[in-house]
Amino acid sequence: MSETSVKYVFITGGVVSSLGKGLASASLASLLISRGFKVRLRKLDPYLNVDPGTMSPFQHGECFVTDDGAETDLDLGHYERFTGVAAKKTDNVTTGKIYSEVLEKERKGDYLGATIQVIPHVTDAIKSFITSEIKDEDFVLCEIGGTVGDIESLPFIEAIRQLRNELGAFKSCFLHVTLVPFINAAQELKTKPTQHSVKELQGMGIQPDILLCRSEVPIPTDQKNKIALFCNLDKSSVIEAPDVKSIYEVPIKYHESRLDLQILKHFNLKNIKKANLKVWKNIIKTQRESEGFVNIGVVGKYTSIIDSYKSLIEALTHGGFFNKTKVDIKWIDAEQLEKSSSCENIFRDVHGILVPGGFGERGALGKINAIQYARLNKIPFFGICLGMQLAVIEFAKNVIKVKNAYSTEFGKTSFPIISLLTEWMTKDGIEIRDLKSQYGGTMRLGSYECHLKENSKIIKIYNKNVIHERHRHRYEVNMSLCNGFEENGLIFSGLSPNKELPEILELRDHPWYIGVQFHPELKSKPFDPHPLFSSFIKASLDKSRLL
Numbered sequence: 001m002s003e004t005s006v007k008y009v010f011i012t013g014g015v016v017s018s019l020g021k022g023l024a025s026a027s028l029a030s031l032l033i034s035r036g037f038k039v040r041l042r043k044l045d046p047y048l049n050v051d052p053g054t055m056s057p058f059q060h061g062e063c064f065v066t067d068d069g070a071e072t073d074l075d076l077g078h079y080e081r082f083t084g085v086a087a088k089k090t091d092n093v094t095t096g097k098i099y100s101e102v103l104e105k106e107r108k109g110d111y112l113g114a115t116i117q118v119i120p121h122v123t124d125a126i127k128s129f130i131t132s133e134i135k136d137e138d139f140v141l142c143e144i145g146g147t148v149g150d151i152e153s154l155p156f157i158e159a160i161r162q163l164r165n166e167l168g169a170f171k172s173c174f175l176h177v178t179l180v181p182f183i184n185a186a187q188e189l190k191t192k193p194t195q196h197s198v199k200e201l202q203g204m205g206i207q208p209d210i211l212l213c214r215s216e217v218p219i220p221t222d223q224k225n226k227i228a229l230f231c232n233l234d235k236s237s238v239i240e241a242p243d244v245k246s247i248y249e250v251p252i253k254y255h256e257s258r259l260d261l262q263i264l265k266h267f268n269l270k271n272i273k274k275a276n277l278k279v280w281k282n283i284i285k286t287q288r289e290s291e292g293f294v295n296i297g298v299v300g301k302y303t304s305i306i307d308s309y310k311s312l313i314e315a316l317t318h319g320g321f322f323n324k325t326k327v328d329i330k331w332i333d334a335e336q337l338e339k340s341s342s343c344e345n346i347f348r349d350v351h352g353i354l355v356p357g358g359f360g361e362r363g364a365l366g367k368i369n370a371i372q373y374a375r376l377n378k379i380p381f382f383g384i385c386l387g388m389q390l391a392v393i394e395f396a397k398n399v400i401k402v403k404n405a406y407s408t409e410f411g412k413t414s415f416p417i418i419s420l421l422t423e424w425m426t427k428d429g430i431e432i433r434d435l436k437s438q439y440g441g442t443m444r445l446g447s448y449e450c451h452l453k454e455n456s457k458i459i460k461i462y463n464k465n466v467i468h469e470r471h472r473h474r475y476e477v478n479m480s481l482c483n484g485f486e487e488n489g490l491i492f493s494g495l496s497p498n499k500e501l502p503e504i505l506e507l508r509d510h511p512w513y514i515g516v517q518f519h520p521e522l523k524s525k526p527f528d529p530h531p532l533f534s535s536f537i538k539a540s541l542d543k544s545r546l547l
């Protein structure tokens with residue numbers, strides 16, 4: 001289809017947050033893709049941070065990194081996992097970013113002396129973001145973060161209202177996700193919050209075209225009809241979205257509720273290919289028929305907020321799909337392991353130990369103890385980013401016997417085996433890290449090439465010798481201090497193309513001990529589990545059979 005025929009679906013949320021708007025958008029995209037359409041997903045975030053890179057995982061959950069190095073909202077992870085389409089820098093924007101662009105233009109005098117206002121300058125910037133870089137996409141699904149009625153989201157709502165006027169109803173659709181709560185005392189579903197939320201939208205000039213009603217239980221027809229009547233909608237435009245056991249059931253459930261059909265009907269699209277849901281049916285079947293069981297101990301700092309490890313949890317689940325195995329995660333707060341004697345107790349029922357990415361010194365000692373325990377007791381160990389850096393520190397301290405080995409991220413040390421390097425290779429040449437620059441956006445970010453060593457364990461896992469994985473870190477393993485590692489069994493089996501940055505390590509005499517400087521969890525899909533996670537779960541399964 002040509003640029004002019006692209007169709008926009010704007011997804012808003014009402015009543016409460018955490019309704020799963022991101023999952024709804026991702027699932028709708030997967031249904032449209034299954035009918036042969038080309039789809040792009042975008043997310044507009046109303047907060048004032050320029051990107052989520054500087055936000056605490058405790059507050060905002062995981063920061064998802066794209067191939068082209070953008071630090072984005074975790075919903076982009078859902079988008080990729082459900083569609084297989086790699087998200088780009090230009091698929092996530094925040095109020096902070098929009099305002100900084102507007103203000104930069106103002107400083108340059110680009111507005112020729114005009115008074116800068118939310119309407120039209122900010123709304124114009126939002127509209128040009130939404131419609132930018134569209135080539136041959138059939139659909140752009142654009143999710144507005146937050147809940148309708150929030151002060152922050154007003155300019156975004158206004159921008160999509162204007163776009164509707166410009167594009168017309170056959171090229172734009174408003175999909176509003178709401179909640180229909182079940183009130184236990186009355187044993188009834190309540191439609192009032194949905195009515196109010198739609199009223200709120202109408203007050204801002206938007207009449208939703210389709211309502212997606214989240215509820216704990218199926219919504220009876222008379223209740224759906226009531227919503228349609230009060231919300232000025234056709235009955236078929238009120239779609240139920242009851243809770244499901246696994247997020248991977250959502251696409252099929254929405255198809256059964258006719259969400260994709262309703263979208264096609266709205267755009268007057270006829271004779272469209274039937275939805276091919278084989279992929280999703282297979283995933284559900286695998287999930288239901290999984291017989292094995294492994295318990296993975298994840299040792300981290302943000303273990304109380306599981307959104308902080310969203311992609312990691314999904315990647316472990318995908319590794320389980322590959323092995324037809326159910327994966328349980330035992331969350332272990334690293335600070336609990338500061339006494340190495342507590343490892344034995346805590347890891348007794350664990351078949352694999354994973355130390356994920358993280359920032360800062362807190363919990364580092366506990367993580368080092370966990371890594372040592374996995375190394376000595378031959379428990380499968382997977383270290384990701386900070387987890388890999390700490391594995392290097394553990395080895396230097398306990399095997400090479402350099403007591404002061406540490407990371408400069410945690411303070412001054414006489415043996416900075418993990419340190420801030422100021423330059424690295426990108427495909428466009430050498431990238432210089434400016435140490436005086438700001439905190440935000442100063443990490444090695446995005447996809448980098450890595451070369452795997454012949455005859456290594458890792459090359460067998462990937463089954464290729466050049467890989468591309470996504471990074472998000474400031475510090476690197478300082479190779480010049482790694483004397484004695486290989487002789488003692490710790491091999492750097494993946495290196496940057498210039499051979500200066502160790503990207504992967506593995507331990508020779510251990511069933512499965514791998515550390516990676518990148519984040520493989522970001523690229524795993526339910527229909528294409530990441531080989532590292534498949535292999536780690538397989539090794540953990542083997543371990544469980546020995547216990």
Ligand code: GLN
Binds near residue numbers: 360385474
């Ligand atoms: N804090 C470490 C660094 O910045 C690791 C980052 C991470 O685990 N993502 O290098």
